[in-house]
Each structure stands twice: as C-alpha cells, then as structure tokens.
Amino acid sequence: MDLILPDFGLLVWTGLVFSLLLFLLAKFAWKPILSAVNAREQKIAEALELAEKTKAEMQALKAENDQILKTARAERDGILKEAKEAANGMVEEAKTKAKEEAAKIVEAARQNISSEKAAAMADLKNHVAALSLEIAEKVIRQELSADDKQKALADKLATEIKMN
C-alpha cells in the first residue's frame, strides 16, 4: 500500500530540488541555448534568403548582359549593313558617274564629229561652190565669147526669172 502513497519528506525535497533545477536551467541553460539556436536558425534563414536574392540578381544581370550583347550585335549588323550599302552606293555612284562621263565624252565626240563634219561640209560646199564658180566662169566665158550666144543666154535667164 505504501508503494502508492506519497511520502511527505520526499515531496518536500522534490519540490525544493525540482524548483531549483527549473530556475537554474531556465536562467543559465535554456535561455542561452535557445537564443543561440534561434539566432543560428535566423542566420541560416537569412543566408538562404540572401543566396536566393543573389541568384535572382545574377539571373537579372545575365539577362541584362544578354540584352546588351543582343543590342550590340544588332548595332554591329546595322553598321555592317550601312557600310555595305554605302560601299554599294559609292560603287553605283562611281558607275553612274563613269557612265555619265562616258556619255559626255561620247556626246562631246559626237558633237565634235558633227561640227567637224559640218565644217568639212562647209569646206566642201565652199570648195564645190568655188569649183562651180570657176566652172561657171569658164562656161560663161565661153558663152560670152560670141554675141549671139551672149544674147541667147540673157534671154534664157530672163525667161527663167520670169517663169519664177
């Protein structure tokens, strides 16, 4: 029976020792231990958060870099294209100029030729005229060598004029 009956002396000692133990442990053991564990947990949580943040930042940075690279590439392509266009333009221009020049030269040559031709023609005309005059002089001289002939000619000329 006394197995299940509490003993007063033991109860007093238990109360004393347990209360003291609770007080000492709470003040000198649980408080520093729990605060250290909490601090570490917080530190770990913060570190994880920071890692996550850094990862996101890295990703953003990478995306930005990619963007920059992409723009640079586009810019380079643009510049190349422009340069090519410019080169092509220059070539084209040169060609056009050359053509124009050639055309000018040809035109000049043609004008030259035609003027030369005209000059030659004029010359020839003059020459022919001179020759004709000479011939006409000679003919007229012969015609006018006799009076009758002179008269006949005058008549003939007169008729011609009249007829005109």
Next chain:
Amino acid sequence: MQQAGRLTSLLQYILFALSFLVFQPVARASEEGNFNVGEMIMHHIKDAHEWHVAGPEHGGISVYLPVIIYDNGLKVFSSKHFYHGLEVEVPGKDGAKYTYMEGVGPAKGYALYHEEIYKLEQIGNYHGQPVSVLEFHGEHPHNASPLDLSITKNVASLLMGSFLILIIMLSVARFYRKNGAVAPKGAAKFLEPLIVMVRDDIAKANIDHHKYHKYVPYLLTIFFFIWINNMLGLIPIIPAGANLTGNITITLFLAFCTLLVTVFSGNKNYWGHIFWMPGIPVPMKIFMIPIELIGILTKPFALMIRLFANITAGHIIVLALISIIFINKNVAWAGLSVPMALFISVLEILVAFLQGFLFAMLSALFIGAAVEEAHH
C-alpha cells in the same frame, strides 16, 4: 563516425552492466535462505534510508544515508543507528510477529519499520529501566511518526540526477555562449536535436504560436528530468539504479506542476468551456460543470499514474526475470532469464525516452488547451 563508435561502446557497457549487475539485489536476497521474490522486488522499488551496495541485508556493504527528523527540534544522524541498532520482535494483536529496528545512540527513542520512522512509546519499566516498543494494530504500528525529512535513497538519487542534468546543460550552454550561433559540437551536438524537438514538436505543435515561448523552459526541464532519471534508474549500481521516476511522490509532484501551470495559464475561453460549455442546451451546461471540473484533475492524475506504473513495472519485470534463476536455484536458468531480462532492459531504454516525451507532450497539450483562443 568516431563519436558514433564511442556512443555504441558506451551503450554496450551499459547493456553489459545491466545484464550482470542486475543480479546483485537478487543474489543478495537469496543468500539469506528463504527467497521471497515479492519482498525482494518491493524492497528494491521502494524508498530506503540506506543505499545497499552488496552483501547480505544486515552487515553487507551499504551506504548509510543521513536521517533528518523534526521532533521537538531538528535531529540529524546516520541511518546506521537504525540498521545497526537492536532488532526487536514483538507480537501483534492478531498473534503475528513483527520485527523492527530500534535505534541506538542518537536514534534512541525511534524505531524503523518498513523504512518508516516511528516514535517508541513507553509501556512500562523493567528493572527500573523504561521499556519502549512499537505497538501493532494489524499490519501497521500504532505509534506516531516524527516529521521525516531524511536524505533517503530517492532524495540522494534526486540530488545526483538533478546535479548531473545541471552539469550537462550548463556545459552545453557554455558551448553556445563561447561559440555563438555556430554548428554544435560534442554534447551540444547530441542534445540540440532533443532541445529543438521539445521546442518544435512538443511546445510549438500543441501551444498557440504566439504563446509557446513561455512554456518551453518548463517542458524542457520536465522532459530531461524524466528522461535522464529514467536512464539512471536502468543502471543497476550505485550511484544510479534508484527507482526515482517510478516513485509516486515524484510523479505526483511533476503532475501537480503541470496542473498548476495549466490552471494558472487558463484564459477566459478555457474557463468558459469548463463552467458554461458553449453549443449545448442549458441543462447540459449545468450537468457538464462537475464533469469538466473532475477533468481538470484526471488529466494530471493520468500523467502521475502513467509514469509511476511504467517505470515501476520496468524495474519489477527485470528483477522478476532475474529471480527465475534464484527461484529454481539452478544457474542453467540464466539461459532463459538473462536474454529475457536483457530484452526488457533494452526496451526500457526506449520506454525511458518515451515516458519523458509523453509527459512533456501531454503537459504541452493541456497547456495548449488552456491558452487556446476562441475560434468559433
């Protein structure tokens, strides 16, 4: 890896000690002739004013603990004055004979019967000398007892166990104080998961998130006090091996602490549920009041009985199994009794932890119910 190995070898040592040293009290009892299993076991699981180490009941190796009694002034003396006193046999009223130890020297005037101290009563004179005896009416002496505040076996065990817990926890606390918030090492590495378990799985899981902090130190103390003292109880030699957590006084006190914490933490919602249970008709509300009031007491009462019965039963089973050898008076029975006792001892290591965990867990549950806010 090395630490794990060290732990394993420590465990092996404990198991080895358990399987051999457990013979001690049993072997001692059987040397005295008539072997009474029940008496031997009861003697072991109950409190005593001495701490028996080896040898026969009287005259063996024993640590005599101080007796402190208050009877018209404080009296302090060694329990040796009882155990080495006069063995007196008196007849009871029912004809049976009762044997008790009469104190000598500073213990004069007192007698020890079944580890209880009684005041002797003078019944007459014999050759001019006063004759004082214990008078038995049935099983128990009729005499008065002085206020006994002795350092009994359980008190000594309580002091040593508490001191051990204090040393361990303060060393862990020192580690954190010195190193700050770093990864734990040594004892801290082993104990931190348990401390975090009590905080998270016991306190946080059962008590409101904003209020649990206040109760963590109490729950931690309860858990480690029960667990470490349970483990010490499993080591069958001085300075361990007392049936401390299997003593009703200890479990009564621990359960009473939980009762106090629960009652003083109870909020309006908690008391409202006890005195005016919402959601049921008025006659039922009145009917529920006494039931709920009894419920306040039955919860810690169950805590008290559970721990007491589990630990005491563990001690009884191990001793009873070892007793098989001495009942049969044949060492060959060790082939049966030792493996069985070993199995139970290993199981008791689990029970030691489980009972500490359960006590703290249920305490947290009761506190949690007391501080819960209305949510309907």
